Amino acid sequence: MKETLKVINRMVKSGVIAKYAIGGAVAAIYYLEPFDTADLDIFVQVNTADSDLTILAPLYEYLIKKGYKPKGEFIYIEGLPVQFLPVFNPLTEEAVEKSQTIKYARVTTRIMRPEHLVAIMLDTGRPKDYLRISMFLEQGGVNMRQLHTVLRRHGLIKKWKDNEYKFKP
Amino acid sequence: MKKYPDISEIIKKKEQHRRSLAALPFEKKIEMIFKLRERRKFIKTGQTVGRPQKHKTKSS
Numbered sequence: 001m002k003e004t005l006k007v008i009n010r011m012v013k014s015g016v017i018a019k020y021a022i023g024g025a026v027a028a029i030y031y032l033e034p035f036d037t038a039d040l041d042i043f044v045q046v047n048t049a050d051s052d053l054t055i056l057a058p059l060y061e062y063l064i065k066k067g068y069k070p071k072g073e074f075i076y077i078e079g080l081p082v083q084f085l086p087v088f089n090p091l092t093e094e095a096v097e098k099s100q101t102i103k104y105a106r107v108t109t110r111i112m113r114p115e116h117l118v119a120i121m122l123d124t125g126r127p128k129d130y131l132r133i134s135m136f137l138e139q140g141g142v143n144m145r146q147l148h149t150v151l152r153r154h155g156l157i158k159k160w161k162d163n164e165y166k167f168k169p
Numbered sequence: 170m171k172k173y174p175d176i177s178e179i180i181k182k183k184e185q186h187r188r189s190l191a192a193l194p195f196e197k198k199i200e201m202i203f204k205l206r207e208r209r210k211f212i213k214t215g216q217t218v219g220r221p222q223k224h225k226t227k228s229s
Contacts, residue, residue, distance in 0.1 A: 001199055029195070029202070030195050033191040034199070035202075036202060036206070036209075038206065061193075086220050102195070
């Protein structure tokens with residue numbers, strides 16, 4: 001994963017990506033006990049006014065030129081399947097914006113904060129998302145006051161209250 | 170009425186173990202996932218992953 005992150009950091013340096021943050025399961029694992037996951041989700045902000053999925057095209061072109069192979073929804077970078085997701089709503093945009101800088105094996109990277117991860121999982125709302133929310137709550141991995149602020153800002157309070165019984169320890 | 174053993178201590182210990190796993194360094198957790206994947210692949214196919222194959226050398 002170290003080499004994968006180095007490649008992604010080079011994409012920022014060369015301007016293919018404006019900003020990125022690790023999201024999804026790998027980000028959750030940063031705060032929780034480890035669990036199996038297939039891929040590395042990278043949420044990206046790109047320097048373009050386009051709003052459709054073609055905004056990822058330059059990013060794929062860059063990687064393919066470097067010899068990395070796309071397969072399905074992933075692109076394999078240094079052996080690791082990576083899924084790039086453009087920020088697709090104000091919540092994911094804020095999650096990337098407010099992500100924290102960490103070190104992974106001495107490589108600097110950015111990772112979403114737990115409150116944003118939980119809010120995104122609630123918004124996505126698949127059974128596995130609810131399971132992970134319950135892991136966050138159980139393991140005290142989230143600041144409840146900050147979480148409620150994020151939920152309120154993005155209109156997710158009702159969804160939280162409606163589904164709370166599914167993940168409250 | 171049938172009596173069942175109290176497993177609350179086991180549950181408590183499991184919980185403690187999960188918390189200690191969560192507190193591990195990020196690199197260590199990612200390493201554990203890769204190992205888990207190797208183990209899963211081995212169980213499924215009998216093949217080990219990511220280990221160099223032994224080459225037969227000719228004796229002179």
